[in-house]
Amino acid sequence: MDKLEKTLESRTVRPTAMRLLVLKFLLQKKVAVSLTNIEEYFDNSERTTLYRTLKTFEENGIVHQIDDGTGTIKYAVCEENCNCELEQDLHLHFYCNNCDETVCLTEYKIPHINLPEGYLAENVNLVIKGLCEKCSGH
Amino acid sequence: MDKLEKTLESRTVRPTAMRLLVLKFLLQKKVAVSLTNIEEYFDNSERTTLYRTLKTFEENGIVHQIDDGTGTIKYAVCEENCNCELEQDLHLHFYCNNCDETVCLTEYKIPHINLPEGYLAENVNLVIKGLCEKCSGH
DNA sequence: TTTATAGATGCAATGGAAGTGCATTTAGTG
DNA sequence: CACTAAATGCACTTCCATTGCATCTATAAA
Structure with missing residues (x-):
């Protein structure tokens, strides 16, 4: 629990109870989660609080x-x-079309893409959809 | 106008007035458009009709x-x-962060991506965000 | 310890977009 | 002309993101 607190504090985010729980949840999940996922997990939690928690995390480089x-x-x-x-x-x-889960393949980088003259890339997003290892059957 | 009709009929889509107008609009736009874009263009048109028009077009390989x-x-x-x-x-x-327009770079193919063992790709979506030729200033 | 105050949370509400059910109209076919 | 299937219009619903404002809480200053 101490480690979680340090993570938040090192990012100048006040370690409130809810934030620690959310961070813990995010860390233990190996897949990317939606706001609704979190809301469901913390049964009667405030959607707004979770929303702003994630926003704060994002602004401080804890999640993306x-x-x-x-x-x-x-x-x-x-x-x-x-x-x-x-x-x-x-x-x-x-993104797995079968189990509906999204994973970050952090080891797999997006190759460099050539763009037409005049186009300036600032951000790249590549999503592959299909069957994940659990669902592909091999 | 005849050409538009033929496009629709070759795809077994009945060329109604609205469909012809929508197709014409889509063709003259060089960028990808949203349902709302079309709705705004055809001032007091029915959102549902446009929605279903696009759905029909998509199911018949006219748009994607x-x-x-x-x-x-x-x-x-x-x-x-x-x-x-x-x-x-x-x-x-x-997608241009400045003018908010999305274009298909049909000449630019997505390179082959290696996936981890067990992952099966069915679909790939690559979006680059930045500044388009109009907005980059060169 | 009390107080001030900034930050965190809770509640209510808005807004945008996708999508559906059903009644009505329209357009082809016999 | 009449029948039928397709197309359209209207009224909803649902889902998710987002905001405004009131309230609570924890930390820092007096």
């Missing part, structure tokens, strides 16, 4: 948003050396 | 959806040899 194309935003804890603030590097995301 | 990460679905007319039904054509999409 993932748009996996399902329409709802997912969140995942930033890696040690996650440079998502740089709007670059950006590993890719995999 | 684009998820550019803004949260709202965009639509673009399929190219001559667009094989978006195959879930594998895989050109990339560019």
Whole structure:
């Protein structure tokens, strides 16, 4: 629990009870979660508080948003050396059509893409959809 | 106008007045448009009709959806040899942070991505955000 | 210890977009 | 002309993101 507190404090985020619980939850999940996921997990919790908790986390580099194309935003804890603030590097995301889970494939980087003359890239988002290892049957 | 009708009929879509107008609009736009965009263009048109028109177009390979990460679905007319039904054509999409427009870069294919053992790709979506040629200033 | 105050939380409400059910109209077919 | 299937219009519902404001709480200053 102490480690969680330190994580928050090192990012100048006050370690309230709720924030610690949310962070713990996010860390133990290996997949990206939506606001609704968290809301369901903490049974009678305030959606707004969770929403703002995630927002605070995001603003302070604790989590990053993932748009996996399902329409709802997912969140995942930033890696040690996650440079998502740089709007670059950006590993890719995999969404499973079967189990409806989204994972960060942090080891898998997005290859460099050539753009037409005049286009300036600031951010890249690559989502692959298909079957994850659990659901593909091999 | 005759050409538009033929496009629809070759796809077994009945060429109603509204559908022809929507198709014409989509064709003249060089960027991907949202349902709301179309609704605004055809001032007092029925959102539902437009919604179902786009759905029909999509089901018949006339347009394809684009998820550019803004949260709202965009639509673009399929190219001559667009094989978006195959879930594998895989050109990339560019979203301009400045002018808020999304374009299909049909010439630019998504490179092959290696996935971890057990993962099965069915669909790939790559969106690059940044500044388009109009907004980058060069 | 009390007080001031900034920050965190809870509640209510808004707004945008997708999607559906059903009644009505329209357009092809016999 | 009449029948039928498709297309359209209207009224909802649902889901999620987001905000305003009131209230509570914890930390720092007096």
